[in-house]
Amino acid sequence: MTASSYERELKGILSGREDVLQRVTKTCSDDEREDYWSIKNKPFIVTRAAASLGVDIIALRGDISFPLEVKSSIKRVIRTSCNSGRETEQAENFIEMCSQSGVLPVYAFRLKGTRGDSWRIFTLDMEPPKGIAGYIHNRLPKLRQTPKGNYVMEWDEGMPLASFIRYLSS
Secondary structure, three states: OOHHHHHHHHHHHHHOOHHHHHHHOOOOOHHHHHHHHHHHHOOOEEEEOOHHHOOOEEEEOOOOOEEEEEEEEOOOEEEHHHHOOHHHHHHHHHHHHHHHHOOOOEEEEEEOOOOOOOEEEEEOOOOOOOOHHHHHHHHOOEOEEOOOOOEEEEHHHOEEHHHHHHHHHO
């Protein structure tokens, strides 16, 4: 699958599309499957965005909306320094945009070749937004930053997407 395929997959999940939910939950535990399917109660309108802004998709709903940057890898760790710092600059811009507008920045990391819930959710360490977005920000794991200022996303440290969906749907 290509990067845009994972963006479409996440878009389908957050939109509550049954065909996508059936496909992605085939190897999930019963609890994960139930959590994923809870999105049907409160789905998002999800649109793809211009990646040059550091945002791949935007999820919109009456009570919460957020931009998402989607990453995928066969490795359990993604370091922003791997692309000559371009992704580090992109993350800094993402923080600035979200801070100015008071929205929650979200990173979604899809680990390729994984059974069960293969998605993990993160946010960036910044002043929490107001309201429900701030509560969610405080619960989400933050991307780690190295002493040189590069960001590190460790899949094992992220919040499973199933848990994130359950939290947003309750």
